[in-house]
Amino acid sequence: MNEKTAPEKFTFQAEIKKLLDLLSHSLYQNREIAIRELISNASDALDKFRFISLTDESAKDDQPLEIRLEPDSENRVLAITDNGVGMTHDELIENIGTIAHSGSLDFLSKAAGDQKEEVSLIGKFGVGFYSAFMLADKVEVLTRSYQDETGYKWESDGTGSFTIESQADLQRGTSIRLHLRKDLDEYTDDTRLKFILKKYSTFVPYPIKIGEELVNDQKPIWIEPKNQLTQEQYDGFYQYLAHNGEDSARWHLHLSSDSPFQFHCILYCPQNNMELMGFGRTEHGISLCAKRILVQNDNRDLLPEYLRFLYGLVDSADLPLNISRESLQDNTVFRKIKKVLTKRVLSHLASIAKDDEEKYLEFYRQFGSVLREGIGTDFENRDALAKLLRFPSSKGSSESELFSLEAYLERAGEDQKQIYYLGGNDFNTIARNPNLEIFRKKGIEVFYLEDPMDEIVLSNLAKFSDHDIVSIDSSDVKLPGEEKADDDSEESAEKKEETKEPATPEFEKVLSLFQEELKEDVESVTKSDRLTDSPCCLVMPEGAISSQLQKVLSMGNKDFPTTKRILEINPDAELIKRLCTLSSNNDQHAFIKQCGRQLFWNASLMTGIATSPEQITENIQSMMEELAQKRSPIIT
Numbered sequence: 022m023n024e025k026t027a028p029e030k031f032t033f034q035a036e037i038k039k040l041l042d043l044l045s046h047s048l049y050q051n052r053e054i055a056i057r058e059l060i061s062n063a064s065d066a067l068d069k070f071r072f073i074s075l076t077d078e079s080a081k082d083d084q085p086l087e088i089r090l091e092p093d094s095e096n097r098v099l100a101i102t103d104n105g106v107g108m109t110h111d112e113l114i115e116n117i118g119t120i121a122h123s124g125s126l127d128f129l130s131k132a133a134g135d136q137k138e139e140v141s142l143i144g145k146f147g148v149g150f151y152s153a154f155m156l157a158d159k160v161e162v163l164t165r166s167y168q169d170e171t172g173y174k175w176e177s178d179g180t181g182s183f184t185i186e187s188q189a190d191l192q193r194g195t196s197i198r199l200h201l202r203k204d205l206d207e208y209t210d211d212t213r214l215k216f217i218l219k220k221y222s223t224f225v226p227y228p229i230k231i232g233e234e235l236v237n238d239q240k241p242i243w244i245e246p247k248n249q250l251t252q253e254q255y256d257g258f259y260q261y262l263a264h265n266g267e268d269s270a271r272w273h274l275h276l277s278s279d280s281p282f283q284f285h286c287i288l289y290c291p292q293n294n295m296e297l298m299g300f301g302r303t304e305h306g307i308s309l310c311a312k313r314i315l316v317q318n319d320n321r322d323l324l325p326e327y328l329r330f331l332y333g334l335v336d337s338a339d340l341p342l343n344i345s346r347e348s349l350q351d352n353t354v355f356r357k358i359k360k361v362l363t364k365r366v367l368s369h370l371a372s373i374a375k376d377d378e379e380k381y382l383e384f385y386r387q388f389g390s391v392l393r394e395g396i397g398t399d400f401e402n403r404d405a406l407a408k409l410l411r412f413p414s415s416k417g418s419s420e421s422e423l424f425s426l427e428a429y430l431e432r433a434g435e436d437q438k439q440i441y442y443l444g445g446n447d448f449n450t451i452a453r454n455p456n457l458e459i460f461r462k463k464g465i466e467v468f469y470l471e472d473p474m475d476e477i478v479l480s481n482l483a484k485f486s487d488h489d490i491v492s493i494d495s496s497d498v499k500l501p502g503e504e505k506a507d508d509d510s511e512e513s514a515e516k517k518e519e520t521k522e523p524a525t526p527e528f529e530k531v532l533s534l535f536q537e538e539l540k541e542d543v544e545s546v547t548k549s550d551r552l553t554d555s556p557c558c559l560v561m562p563e564g565a566i567s568s569q570l571q572k573v574l575s576m577g578n579k580d581f582p583t584t585k586r587i588l589e590i591n592p593d594a595e596l597i598k599r600l601c602t603l604s605s606n607n608d609q610h611a612f613i614k615q616c617g618r619q620l621f622w623n624a625s626l627m628t629g630i631a632t633s634p635e636q637i638t639e640n641i642q643s644m645m646e647e648l649a650q651k652r653s654p655i656i657t
């Protein structure tokens with residue numbers, strides 16, 4: 022099918038039309054990144070071809086893989102050409118007629134609104150190719166796939182449609198021909214182009230030529246000794262790998278090893294966590310090379326999921342070149358490299374924390390939400406990960422002051438055998454929770470967990486440095502000193518009972534009236550040892566999960582069985598003392614029950630589990646009416 026056919030005409034998706042409009046009219050501040058995007062696509066196409074030719078004998082040829090820039094100032098055309106995989110007819114339609122990532126348009130519309138540097142993130146969202154229209158008012162793509170005899174020409178002026186027609190005599194690969202916009206003649210100027218290439222594409226691992234002149238040195242910096250590399254070189258390589266608009270990484274880790282297996286590696290931690298910015302789960306992987314040859318550019322198995330935010334490259338002479346993705350995971354060297362990298366990253370984080378806690382916290386505020394996932398998945402490195410966790414606590418003044426489990430234990434008394442936490446909607450609400458009263462009185466620190474994921478992480482961890490980690494809204498929480506009596510012997514249980522003040526018959530009566538009123542709603546009503554001021558609080562029965570966790574789990578599943586709480590009553594609270602004095606009078610029992618119900622509702626409101634606002638308001642109103650009647654018995 023070599024004879025010329027009539028061009029087929031296609032209309033761009035509506036989304037793409039909007040995108041093209043934005044790219045050509047609004048996002049003009051940093052047009053040079055379009056060159057970077059097109060070079061990056063060319064480099065990807067060369068990677069793909071190199072990988073295919075490793076396993077497919079028929080694809081091999083002697084042509085050196087390279088990228089060429091051909092400026093034609095007379096016709097004001099710049100061509101960017103590669104001899105990579107090329108595209109078939111269907112690939113052309115599929116790859117450059119649809120948007121890969123649905124969020125990209127929204128993002129770009131916002132970026133166009135404030136003209137900020139976010140526009141340099143274009144490449145992240147699969148709109149790389151379309152940036153060609155920032156430079157050109159007509160773009161031609163001449164391409165022939167390595168699998169095809171026929172080549173094709175794609176053409177568009179970026180307004181609403183594109184055409185595709187077959188094209189004879191094309192070499193394998195792709196040539197993007199940019200018909201430059203008015204006033205953009207500089208993009209046919211060699212010096213200007215060299216400047217742009219040096220800025221963005223130094224580390225592209227293929228020769229980039231302008232005419233016959235080589236303009237990048239493709240130096241594999243990862244095999245160089247660390248002390249011979251400059252920060253600029255590390256930054257440049259980071260920009261090349263990450264493509265995220267950041268000038269430099271938060272930190273990098275350069276590792277080299279010769280035995281028991283050989284590998285070189287540079288890992289970079291970005292400044293920002295894109296997941297926090299609402300871009301969904303991070304999808305990029307690590308570039309994997311065997312003897313400097315790229316085997317995969319987005320390997321996601323080389324690091325555990327909870328380190329997915331890292332960018333980097335790993336090169337090992339001990340890895341086979343032509344190995345499938347699946348069997349790579351079973352490869353012994355691959356698995357060992359993964360193990361070493363994980364340990365080294367965690368120890369690097371520990372050393373940052375040791376040297377400069379504030380710097381570590383800056384990292385943790387960005388990536389802690391991803392890192393902590395490891396507690397539930399990486400049992401081998403659990404201890405190291407646990408030391409890297411940080412949480413707000415009663416020692417801080419807001420949710421942004423974070424503390425480690427180790428620092429917590431350093432402050433705890435010697436007789437404290439448990440680590441305490443309390444979950445809740447936000448820092449201030451947690452701080453007002455009556456369950457904390459005894460802890461505050463005794464000066465015992467409690468972690469305040471406003472993020473339910475933190476609670477899942479801590480209940481998953483369960484123990485740290487021989488200390489049980491417990492939620493203080495559990496009925497079996499032990500205060501320091503109490504644990505000693507917790508050896509199940511009857512003798513010690515009796516002693517414990519003896520030290521408690523016996524409940525008065527009046528108080529017992531109040532409890533039994535409350536119990537009668539609330540028998541459907543609570544597990545039991547008991548005397549509290551943890552309250553100092555408030556009249557009551559709700560706690561979870563022994564062994565049950567915490568209130569906050571229960572709330573989160575029932576949000577995801579309406580049928581999740583709710584555990585009935587225990588209502589603890591403080592005999593020293595003013596209100597309770599007064600109810601005790603009324604308890605011998607049978608006529609007052611209905612009122613005591615009404616108070617018991619309202620106290621239960623109040624505690625439910627504090628815990629964020631109240632479900633019947635209309636009943637709560639009705640009850641308060643009827644009590645108010647009664648009070649008002651006493652104050653003003655006659656209506657005039």
Ligand SMILES: Nc1ncnc2c1ncn2[C@@H]1O[C@H](COP(=O)(O)OP(=O)(O)OP(=O)(O)O)[C@@H](O)[C@H]1O
Nearest residue numbers: 062063066107116144145146147148149150151195
């Ligand atoms: N020079 C090229 N050779 C072969 N295929 C190409 C070339 N340029 C683009 N493509 C194809 O077009 C697709 C879309 O390119 P585009 O730059 O818009 O997004 P992307 O490269 O997939 O995403 P990103 O820019 O985030 O890397 C590519 O995935 C690739 O399949």
